[in-house]
Amino acid sequence: MPKKVDHQERRALIAAALMRVAAARGLEAVSLRHVAAEAGVSAGMVQHYFATKDEMMAFAMAVVRGRSQTRVTESIARLGAAPTPPRLLIRTIITALLPLDEQSSDNARVALAFLAYTAVRPAAGLREDTTELLSFIADLLPSPDAGTAAGGLLALMEGLGLYLVSGKYTAEQALAVLDAHLDKLFP
Amino acid sequence: MPKKVDHQERRALIAAALMRVAAARGLEAVSLRHVAAEAGVSAGMVQHYFATKDEMMAFAMAVVRGRSQTRVTESIARLGAAPTPPRLLIRTIITALLPLDEQSSDNARVALAFLAYTAVRPAAGLREDTTELLSFIADLLPSPDAGTAAGGLLALMEGLGLYLVSGKYTAEQALAVLDAHLDKLFP
Structure with a gap:
C-alpha cells in the first residue's frame, strides 16, 4: 500500500516555517522560495498548499x-x-x-x-x-x-x-x- | 561649463518615488529596482543616493x-x-x-x-x-x-x-x- 501523505501535517509544517520566516525576517521575506527553504520542501510543494501570497498571509494571520x-x-x-x-x-x-x-x-x-x-x-x-x-x-x-x-x-x-x-x-x-x-x- | 547636477533635487525626486511605491504597493515593493522605475532613473542612480535599504527606509520615515x-x-x-x-x-x-x-x-x-x-x-x-x-x-x-x-x-x-x-x-x-x-x- 502506498504511503498516504498527511496533508494536514504537511500544511502545518509549511505554516510553521512561514511563521518563523515572517517573525524573524519580516513580511518582505515571506516568499514561496523562502518558506520552502525554511520548511525544507520544494517551492512547488508550498505552492500546492498556498496558491497565492494572499492565501499564505491569511493562513499566517489565522495561526x-x-x-x-x-x-x-x-x-x-x-x-x-x-x-x-x-x-x-x-x-x-x-x-x-x-x-x-x-x-x-x-x-x-x-x-x-x-x-x-x-x-x-x-x-x-x-x-x-x-x-x-x-x-x-x-x-x-x-x-x-x-x-x-x-x-x-x-x-x-x-x-x-x-x-x-x-x-x-x-x-x-x-x-x-x-x-x-x-x-x-x-x- | 558642465551642467551641475542638483543633488538635493534628484534626491527629492527619488524620495517622492519611494513614497509613492511604499504607499501604493507596500513595503515589500520598495526595492531599488521599483523605486528606480517609478522615478524614471537607473537603479544605479538610486543606489548612489541610498546605499542600503535601511537608508532608503530611514529616509522615507524622515519624509x-x-x-x-x-x-x-x-x-x-x-x-x-x-x-x-x-x-x-x-x-x-x-x-x-x-x-x-x-x-x-x-x-x-x-x-x-x-x-x-x-x-x-x-x-x-x-x-x-x-x-x-x-x-x-x-x-x-x-x-x-x-x-x-x-x-x-x-x-x-x-x-x-x-x-x-x-x-x-x-x-x-x-x-x-x-x-x-x-x-x-x-x-
Missing part, C-alpha cells in the same frame, strides 16, 4: 489569531472558578493579547506585517474582525457609552502592542499605561 | 515625519492667536497626526510599513523617537500622573491610526473614541 485565542483562554482559566471582577477579567484578556513575552512578540510581529500588507490591499478581503472581542469587552465596562470605551481600550491595546514590538516600551511601562487607563474606566 | 510635523504646525496655526485650551490643543495635534484623509493615510501606510520593517530589525537603529511629543502632551494634561496618561493617549492614537488605515474605523468613529478618551482625561 496568530488561533494562538492569541489560546493564550486568552488559558489566562482566564488560570483565574480559577470564582467569579472574576470585570476589571480583572479585562486586564487578564488584554495582557494575554499584548506582546509581553517572546512567543507573543513573534505573533505581534506577524500581525504587524499582516496589517502593513493588508493596508495597501483593501480589496484582498483579509481584514481582521475584532467585533466579537469588542462587544465582549463592552459588556464588562460600566461606562454609559461602553461601546466607544471598549473601542478606545482596544485601540490603546493596539498602540501598546506597537510600542512593545518596536521596543519603545518595556512590559512594565505598557502595563502602567494600561492600568492607568483601566483606572479611568473603573473609577 | 513622513516632516510631513506630520508640517500638518501639526499648520493645524495649530489655524487655531488663531488667542490662547488655546489644553484639551483643544491636544485634540488638534492628535487629529493632525491621525490618518483621517488621503495624504495622511499615505503617510500612515508608510509609517506602518516602516514599523513592520524595524520590528524585525531592532539593531538597525531606525527606531522612531516620540519623546518630545510625549512630554509636550504630558505638560498639557491635568492628571497627577501626566506622563503615563500622555503615553496612554499616544498609544490610543497609534491604535486608532491602525484602525483607520486598515479600514476598521471611519474618521467619525475614530474621533468619537478620541473624544471619549479626552473626556476621561479632562473631567
Whole structure:
C-alpha cells in the first residue's frame, strides 16, 4: 500500500516555517522560495498548499489569531472558578493579547506585517474582525457609552502592542499605561 | 561649463518615488529596482543616493515625519492667536497626526510599513523617537500622573491610526473614541 501523505501535517509544517520566516525576517521575506527553504520542501510543494501570497498571509494571520485565542483562554482559566471582577477579567484578556513575552512578540510581529500588507490591499478581503472581542469587552465596562470605551481600550491595546514590538516600551511601562487607563474606566 | 547636477533635487525626486511605491504597493515593493522605475532613473542612480535599504527606509520615515510635523504646525496655526485650551490643543495635534484623509493615510501606510520593517530589525537603529511629543502632551494634561496618561493617549492614537488605515474605523468613529478618551482625561 502506498504511503498516504498527511496533508494536514504537511500544511502545518509549511505554516510553521512561514511563521518563523515572517517573525524573524519580516513580511518582505515571506516568499514561496523562502518558506520552502525554511520548511525544507520544494517551492512547488508550498505552492500546492498556498496558491497565492494572499492565501499564505491569511493562513499566517489565522495561526496568530488561533494562538492569541489560546493564550486568552488559558489566562482566564488560570483565574480559577470564582467569579472574576470585570476589571480583572479585562486586564487578564488584554495582557494575554499584548506582546509581553517572546512567543507573543513573534505573533505581534506577524500581525504587524499582516496589517502593513493588508493596508495597501483593501480589496484582498483579509481584514481582521475584532467585533466579537469588542462587544465582549463592552459588556464588562460600566461606562454609559461602553461601546466607544471598549473601542478606545482596544485601540490603546493596539498602540501598546506597537510600542512593545518596536521596543519603545518595556512590559512594565505598557502595563502602567494600561492600568492607568483601566483606572479611568473603573473609577 | 558642465551642467551641475542638483543633488538635493534628484534626491527629492527619488524620495517622492519611494513614497509613492511604499504607499501604493507596500513595503515589500520598495526595492531599488521599483523605486528606480517609478522615478524614471537607473537603479544605479538610486543606489548612489541610498546605499542600503535601511537608508532608503530611514529616509522615507524622515519624509513622513516632516510631513506630520508640517500638518501639526499648520493645524495649530489655524487655531488663531488667542490662547488655546489644553484639551483643544491636544485634540488638534492628535487629529493632525491621525490618518483621517488621503495624504495622511499615505503617510500612515508608510509609517506602518516602516514599523513592520524595524520590528524585525531592532539593531538597525531606525527606531522612531516620540519623546518630545510625549512630554509636550504630558505638560498639557491635568492628571497627577501626566506622563503615563500622555503615553496612554499616544498609544490610543497609534491604535486608532491602525484602525483607520486598515479600514476598521471611519474618521467619525475614530474621533468619537478620541473624544471619549479626552473626556476621561479632562473631567
